[in-house]
């Protein structure tokens with residue numbers, strides 16, 4: 001028998017949750033849905049890393065975020081958990097179209113993100129896709145319209161935005177820019193600017209980077225709104 005979760009009460013728990021007061025060590029300390037909790041358990045994720053402790057509570061509450069932490073610190077879950085939760089709490093369905101867009105600098109990194117999404121999102125009903133080229137535009141295009149969450153590389157995404165007439169992004173709730181420093185180092189600045197131009201202004205944006213550079217803060221100024229800054233520094 002399928003257990004209906006009361007989304008109203010979950011929304012209330014998120015409202016009542018105070019990132020400054022509540023101690024967050026384990027994922028069970030967070031107001032998370034059943035499907036995400038089960039997905040994290042099944043993937044053997046129990047305790048949050050430092051960047052996740054700082055970023056996830058704020059992102060769950062809807063803040064824009066600039067998160068900086070070195071490679072290997074767990075930035076992927078820091079944005080994937082809020083993506084799943086914030087769409088779930090809006091009762092997002094197939095019919096609502098694209099809810100979250102995740103931009104990654106390379107195909108390899110996009111595939112890694114997608115694999116983590118598949119693992120921790122396995123008990124959700126969202127449709128998720130990869131848009132990284134390698135297939136014909138036409139093939140990708142046919143699947144695009146049915147996706148709730150897309151993980152993509154900047155060039156391919158912009159190509160679709162420019163060429164796929166029926167590509168619906170007016171409902172988009174969340175934009176994630178992962179490895180923003182690498183996206184910029186690879187020369188995707190103007191591509192990302194053009195993508196952001198296509199997106200609705202009312203949205204949540206999470207930007208993650210291994211390093212804090214001038215270019216990253218310039219991108220943050222363009223794409224984020226009243227962001228919270230969270231970072232984890234290496235111990236001296």
Ligand code: ADP
Nearest residue numbers: 045046047048049070071072073074075076077
């Ligand atoms: P980053 O994007 O910051 O380089 P990743 O998100 O790729 O880091 O995570 C690095 C490694 O840490 C991965 O192997 C991932 O499975 C692991 N990891 C991430 N979060 C947790 C966690 N909360 N508990 C245990 N391992 C984790």
Ligand code: MG
Nearest residue numbers: 075076178179
């Ligand atoms: Mg990463």
